[in-house]
Amino acid sequence: MATVRAAAAQVAPDLESADGTVAKVLRVIDEAAERGAQLVVFPETFVPYYPYFSFVQPPAAMGAEHMRLYERAVVVPGPVTQAVAERARRHGIVVLLGVNERDHGTLYNTQLLFDADGDLVLKRRKITPTYHERMVWGQGDASGLKVVATAAGRIGALACWEHYNPLARYALMAQHEEIHCSQFPGSMVGQIFADQMDATIRHHALESGCFVVNATGWLSEEQVARVAADAGLRKALRGGCHSAIVSPEGVHLAPPLREGEGLLVADLDLALITKRKRMMDSVGHYARPELLSLLIDQRPAQPMSGRGEPGHSEILREAGR
Numbered sequence: 001m002a003t004v005r006a007a008a009a010q011v012a013p014d015l016e017s018a019d020g021t022v023a024k025v026l027r028v029i030d031e032a033a034e035r036g037a038q039l040v041v042f043p044e045t046f047v048p049y050y051p052y053f054s055f056v057q058p059p060a061a062m063g064a065e066h067m068r069l070y071e072r073a074v075v076v077p078g079p080v081t082q083a084v085a086e087r088a089r090r091h092g093i094v095v096l097l098g099v100n101e102r103d104h105g106t107l108y109n110t111q112l113l114f115d116a117d118g119d120l121v122l123k124r125r126k127i128t129p130t131y132h133e134r135m136v137w138g139q140g141d142a143s144g145l146k147v148v149a150t151a152a153g154r155i156g157a158l159a160c161w162e163h164y165n166p167l168a169r170y171a172l173m174a175q176h177e178e179i180h181c182s183q184f185p186g187s188m189v190g191q192i193f194a195d196q197m198d199a200t201i202r203h204h205a206l207e208s209g210c211f212v213v214n215a216t217g218w219l220s221e222e223q224v225a226r227v228a229a230d231a232g233l234r235k236a237l238r239g240g241c242h243s244a245i246v247s248p249e250g251v252h253l254a255p256p257l258r259e260g261e262g263l264l265v266a267d268l269d270l271a272l273i274t275k276r277k278r279m280m281d282s283v284g285h286y287a288r289p290e291l292l293s294l295l296i297d298q299r300p301a302q303p304m305s306g307r308g309e310p311g312h313s314e315i316l317r318e319a320g321r
Contacts, residue, residue: 004152006179007037008215008264010186010243010257011046015223018048018072022080025097026087028263033091035265038116039152040095043217044159044183045109047080047099048072050217054132055188056233066136073102074110076123081112089118094152096181096213098159101125106138109159111183116151127168130161141301147175153270156210157181163200170294173208174283178273180204186216186241187224193240194258205246209276211268212246218261248276 009028014020025042032040044050053065074080080099088095094116101110101123109126124144129137145168147156156172156179163169163182172180182201184193201212219227224237244256245266253266280286 004268007032007040008243013049041215050185074099085118088114092116143300145171147177153178182214184216187219188240190239194242197242202250206250
């Protein structure tokens with residue numbers, strides 16, 4: 001079977017400029033391609049930046065920062081997706097990018113998957129924002145819980161604590177994902193967050209029988225001070241970084257990045273998927289669908305739908321006869 005070279009980017013956003021963060025995305029794609037990567041994964045909502053402010057500020061105080069995030073958020077499709085698609089196409093590389101997506105009056109935690117030809121093949125929204133994030137983002141739906149065939153393999157993606165929703169993970173497992181792309185914010189909560197992350201992604205690799213490429217963000221000390229004016233709150237924005245690449249056997253294929261910026265690169269031998277699933281295939285010979293199965297509603301959630309009722313003008317015409 002094939003070998004795929006994958007990269008996990010642990011990088012700091014530009015907290016002052018969405019364009020600055022996008023420029024960094026393009027540079028990292030260039031670097032990943034130079035190192036032979038066929039897939040590169042970025043951190044959670046990397047463009048323009050993860051809303052760290054919502055973790056250290058009370059709702060009554062974060063209005064200005066929330067409005068600023070609205071102004072800098074990504075419209076899909078738009079200039080950001082065009083720039084990333086062009087760079088993916090130029091290098092023939094698959095890109096998984098996390099963005100704050102603006103859809104009219106609501107922001108979403110959105111994962112965008114670009115194939116090696118630049119096509120946007122998946123746009124999915126985090127189904128349940130976590131804790132403080134519920135003051136920032138709306139809820140996604142299950143229409144994006146899909147595994148997509150790409151030039152790098154069959155890819156699925158989840159963001160952060162979506163990995164603690166076992167049914168969301170199972171939905172991707174049942175579609176036979178080969179490479180799972182996971183994203184976390186990084187620079188939050190401390191070492192315990194990184195330790196939990198490690199357990200989470202290794203468990204999914206083992207249970208799904210797939211590779212996991214996990215990317216977390218990073219904040220410099222200057223950026224931590226920019227987000228948290230109160231020095232006592234700054235410890236909440238340190239640690240919690242764990243960019244990693246894990247095999248279907250739960251083994252790290254390179255030492256995880258836990259501090260600073262960097263690009264983690266490893267080769268994925270897809271034959272290891274069969275080696276793992278020969279022993280334990282959670283959605284095949286090890287499953288009991290007649291006892292336990294998943295029912296999922298993958299229809300896009302819409303605020304309005306119609307059932308073919310006559311329009312207003314038709315009603316008026318009928319009334320005038």
